[in-house]
Amino acid sequence: MLGEVEVEVYAEVKPTESEVKVKRAVLNIIELDELEVIDVNGVKYIHGKARGLSYLSRIRDLIRRERIRDTARDLLNHSVVGDEVVINVNKQAAYVGVLSFAMGEVESPLGPITIRIKSSNPQQLIMWLTSG
Amino acid sequence: MLGEVEVEVYAEVKPTESEVKVKRAVLNIIELDELEVIDVNGVKYIHGKARGLSYLSRIRDLIRRERIRDTARDLLNHSVVGDEVVINVNKQAAYVGVLSFAMGEVESPLGPITIRIKSSNPQQLIMWLTSG
Numbered sequence: 001m002l003g004e005v006e007v008e009v010y011a012e013v014k015p016t017e018s019e020v021k022v023k024r025a026v027l028n029i030i031e032l033d034e035l036e037v038i039d040v041n042g043v044k045y046i047h048g049k050a051r052g053l054s055y056l057s058r059i060r061d062l063i064r065r066e067r068i069r070d071t072a073r074d075l076l077n078h079s080v081v082g083d084e085v086v087i088n089v090n091k092q093a094a095y096v097g098v099l100s101f102a103m104g105e106v107e108s109p110l111g112p113i114t115i116r117i118k119s120s121n122p123q124q125l126i127m128w129l130t131s132g
Numbered sequence: 133m134l135g136e137v138e139v140e141v142y143a144e145v146k147p148t149e150s151e152v153k154v155k156r157a158v159l160n161i162i163e164l165d166e167l168e169v170i171d172v173n174g175v176k177y178i179h180g181k182a183r184g185l186s187y188l189s190r191i192r193d194l195i196r197r198e199r200i201r202d203t204a205r206d207l208l209n210h211s212v213v214g215d216e217v218v219i220n221v222n223k224q225a226a227y228v229g230v231l232s233f234a235m236g237e238v239e240s241p242l243g244p245i246t247i248r249i250k251s252s253n254p255q256q257l258i259m260w261l262t263s264g
Contacts (some may be wrong), residue, residue, distance in 0.1 A: 015156055015227040018150035037250055096149040 002128065003120040005053050010093055012111035013037070013044040022046050025095040026113055031058050055127070057119070060129050062099035073130040075101050080122045088112035134260065135252040137185050143223055144243035145169070145176040154178050154233070157227040158245055163190050176251035188249065194259050205262040207233050212254045220244035 008028055013022045023035050023046055032048040032055060039045075063072045079087050091113050093100035102112040119125040141162055145201075150186045155167050155178055164180035179225050195204045197226040203207060211219050225232035251257040 014149075015224045016150060016153040017146075017148050021148040021150070092147045095210070 002016060002124050004051060005056070005125065006118040007032070007048075007050045007052075007055050008116045008118075009048045009113060010036075010116075011046045011113040014111065019044075019046065021095060022091065027089050027097060028097050029059055029062070029089055029094045029113060030055060030115060050093060056129060057091070058114075059099065059119055066099055068099070069130045072101070073126060076129065077123075078127040080126075083118055083120065083122060084126060085117045085119070085122050087115050087117075089115065134185060134256050137182060137188070137257065138250040139164070139187050140181075140182075140248045140250075141167075141178070141180045141245060141247075143178045143245040145157055145178060151176075151178065153225065153227060157223050160229050161191055161194065161221055161226045161231060161245060162187060162247060188261060190260055191231065194257045195262055199218075199261045200231070201240065204233070205258060208258040209255075212258075215252065216256060217249045217254050218255060219247050220224065221247065237252070237261075 003059060007030065009026055009032065011022050011026050012017055019037055026032070026035060026046055026048065030048075032050050035046050035048040037045045062068055071086065076085055079085050088102040089112055090098075090100040090102040091111065094113055117125060139162065141158055141164065143154050143158050145151055151169055158164070158167060158178055158180065162180075164182050167178050167180040170179045195201055208217055208219065211217050217229060220234040221233040221244055222230075222234040222245065226245055249257060
C-alpha cells in the first residue's frame with residue numbers, strides 16, 4: 001500500500017486577481033482544509049499543505065470524469081522528481097471546475113496552480129490517481 | 133490644432149481576476165468617467181469610451197514622469213493604424229501605477245489594457261502625448 005502522502009499547493013495571486021477566486025480555483029482541484037496567503041519577495045501566493053491520500057480524491061475524480069486517464073498517466077509519469085510528483089494545472093480552467101494540465105507560462109498565463117505530492121512510491125500514487 | 137479625439141479602452145477580466153481591480157488598473161492609466169463590464173462570447177471585458185484630449189492627460193503625465201518620452205514616441209509612431217493609435221499596456225504594471233507598453237501575450241500574460249485613440253491627426257496626437 002501507499003505510505004504517507006504529503007500534498008503541497010501553490011498558486012500565485014497576480015495584482016489584479018482576487019484572493020477569494022484563486023482560492024476557489026485551488027479548492028476546485030484539491031480540497032484542502034486550510035489555505036493561507038503568503039508573500040514571497042513581494043509576490044503573493046495561495047499556499048496549502050496536507051497529509052493523506054484523501055486530499056487527492058477530487059483531482060482523481062476529475063481525471064476519471066474528464067476521461068483523460070491515459071494522458072494524465074503519461075504526463076504524471078514524466079512529472080516525477082525524486083520522491084515527488086510535481087504538476088501544474090491551469091488556474092483559469094480550475095476556476096470553472098475543469099482540470100487542465102499546464103505545460104508552461106503560455107498555457108497558464110496567470111501562473112498555474114502547482115501541486116507537489118510527496119510519496120514513498122510515486123509510481124503507485126500515479127496508478128491510484130489514474131485508475132479506478 | 134488637434135480635432136476631435138475619441139478614446140476607447142478594453143481590458144479582459146480573466147476568471148480569477150477582480151473586476152474592481154482591473155477597473156482600478158485601467159483608471160490608473162486613463163481616467164474615464166464610466167467603465168462598464170461587457171461580455172464578448174463569454175469573455176468579460178472592462179470597456180470605456182470618451183471624447184476629448186483631456187482623458188489622455190494621465191497617460192501623458194506617466195510618459196513624462198517615467199522619462200520614457202523617446203521610447204514612447206517611437207513605439208506610438210509604430211502603432212498608428214489608419215486614423216487610430218492602438219496601444220497595449222501591461223495590466224499588472226498599471227495596477228501599481230506604472231505605465232509599461234506591452235508587445236504581446238508574454239509581456240502581458242493576463243491580457244493587456246488596449247487603448248485605441250482615434251484622431252484626425254495621429255502624428256500630432258503622438259507629439260502631444262510625448263512632449264511638454
